[in-house]
Amino acid sequence: MKKDYRCLGWKRNSASRRRGKLTIILTSLMALELCGCGEHQPKLGVQHWKPKPVGGLIEVRPLPPANQVSADYTKWLEDDGAKKKARVYETTLRWATNQVNFTTKILTGDTPLGQSRTTKAAFAFRNTTNGWYYLTWSRRGRCNADFLKLGDHGKQVWIRPVGELEESGIPEMQIVAFEGLEATGLLIPEPGLLAK
Numbered sequence: 001m002k003k004d005y006r007c008l009g010w011k012r013n014s015a016s017r018r019r020g021k022l023t024i025i026l027t028s029l030m031a032l033e034l035c036g037c038g039e040h041q042p043k044l045g046v047q048h049w050k051p052k053p054v055g056g057l058i059e060v061r062p063l064p065p066a067n068q069v070s071a072d073y074t075k076w077l078e079d080d081g082a083k084k085k086a087r088v089y090e091t092t093l094r095w096a097t098n099q100v101n102f103t104t105k106i107l108t109g110d111t112p113l114g115q116s117r118t119t120k121a122a123f124a125f126r127n128t129t130n131g132w133y134y135l136t137w138s139r140r141g142r143c144n145a146d147f148l149k150l151g152d153h154g155k156q157v158w159i160r161p162v163g164e165l166e167e168s169g170i171p172e173m174q175i176v177a178f179e180g181l182e183a184t185g186l187l188i189p190e191p192g193l194l195a196k
Helices: 014-034 066-079
Strands: 057-062 084-093 099-111 114-127 131-140 155-164 171-178
Touching (some): 066 155, 066 171, 131 155
Parallel strands (some): 131 171
16 A cells, blocks of 8 residues: 555655755765865955954964074963963065975875865975974865965964974974965964963
């Protein structure tokens, strides 16, 4: 015996099946985008490129000489005591001759929603008065990071220290904001070090 669903207001026809399949496909594509599996070209040319701090203040200081970054950042944390704030250094990147070993790579990983991708870019940067820095940048998804290649026009950046390269002692800095590039993350304020 065949059930008649029309009395319930539900019709089994090809149009409703197509809509159901389309809904499943669109939902799957959105889930793949959210987990970083799609193309994510950064939005360039924006005026508001500086990320906002969440749950605290932000303090921006000029970038110290390369050989003083570690000591300066540690002192900055100690001077602030338990104050929660996001701390970033600001500098201007300019001239292709000051940029060496520009590399990009796409990293992949598994998530419950499928494979995710992250684009990572890195390069050494020479500030003519302050020395060498190793800068890194990453973004979820596969994207073109050529906008990080330097030219004649300077670009302001916000960076924060993440360590030092073992072989050379050059400070490794993470780019958290790049002039003209849409900010996608938030700066999380962290407490300073309690003075002893």
